[in-house]
Amino acid sequence: MATFGKRVRECRDAKSLSQQELAKMMSTSYTVIGKYERDEMMPSIEVAKKLAKLMDTTVGYLLGKATDSNVLKDPIMLQRLNEINGLPDEDKHCILYTIDGLLQNARTKKAFSNK
Structure with a gap:
């Protein structure tokens, strides 16, 4: 089963973003992004929402509640x-x-x- 961190990494890779680029978009440091991806740290719900929006997915997908990252968002x-x-x-x-x-x-x- 994919963890939060694995899904963040998968989405970041799909967007061809480095940890540094994503960190800049999130107004945080690349070390924080690395901790998310290694499941050493979980973001607040507000940060998870922002992350999901930037990754064109949902918080549910990142948390493993949805299996498809391309859910209908329109x-x-x-x-x-x-x-x-x-x-x-x-x-x-x-x-x-x-x-x-x-x-x-x-x-x-x-x-x-x-x-």
Whole structure:
């Protein structure tokens, strides 16, 4: 199981950032980032939120509560999904069927435009 430190390191590497670069963005020292990555120190929740935002992930992912670092973060999409989720099942089915058709159309266009 990936620890907080391993996930911080993974996200930092994915962004091609050095510990020094991340430390500067976080207004801290690279030794603190190193301690996070070695699981010698845990940040406050506010610092963890800032770290997650800079890494384009969530605190839940960093803490191991979520398995995907690329969770949906677009607030407009989240709002729409929540609205859809609150609809009766028949309406949800119709909307999802329509979305599936539009996605298939977009995939087809993309496939043919790449040739």
